[in-house]
Amino acid sequence: MKKIILSLCLISALVSCKSVNDKNAELGKKNIEFYSRIWEVAVNEGRINILDSAYVDDAVLHAVPEVKGKANAKAYYENYVTGFSERKFIIKQIVADGDNLVKYWQFKGKHTGTFFGIPATGKDVDVIGCTIVKMKDGKIAEEQDFMDNLEFMQQIGLIPR
Numbered sequence: 001m002k003k004i005i006l007s008l009c010l011i012s013a014l015v016s017c018k019s020v021n022d023k024n025a026e027l028g029k030k031n032i033e034f035y036s037r038i039w040e041v042a043v044n045e046g047r048i049n050i051l052d053s054a055y056v057d058d059a060v061l062h063a064v065p066e067v068k069g070k071a072n073a074k075a076y077y078e079n080y081v082t083g084f085s086e087r088k089f090i091i092k093q094i095v096a097d098g099d100n101l102v103k104y105w106q107f108k109g110k111h112t113g114t115f116f117g118i119p120a121t122g123k124d125v126d127v128i129g130c131t132i133v134k135m136k137d138g139k140i141a142e143e144q145d146f147m148d149n150l151e152f153m154q155q156i157g158l159i160p161r
Helices: 002-016 021-046 048-053 070-083 150-158
Strands: 054-063 085-097 098-113 124-136 137-145
Touching: 021 048, 021 070, 021 085, 021 098, 048 070, 054 070, 070 085, 070 098, 070 124, 085 124, 124 150, 137 150
Parallel strands: 054 137
Antiparallel strands: 085 098, 098 124, 124 137
């Protein structure tokens, strides 16, 4: 009888424990849902104020120059909302492992406003890129974007093709 009880307790303990992979998958799913919604609201809907609660206080955007702090991160992305009309930010694919995300995206828009000090050119842009993201406690802690900046500058009309 002791063996049966011990066996049942062991089986119960094993079944009730989640593996590290299961926990990372669950956390990754939550992070994907949060992160995807943030960019839908901020860029596509133009409601940039959602970024006030999306970042940790000491967030870092690995850009040139580097952007530090959630207020500066919001100001950085605000350039896309004020610089482009007909904006469409499309997440083509996003994968996660716990607090680490990789997002493959496409950005389309018409340059009709000032964008990082660049006056409107009226040109359409359509670029693809990838972002590596680190989350912390359900908020964005770090981001680094990769895209073809030469192609972007050519599309916006700053560099001839």
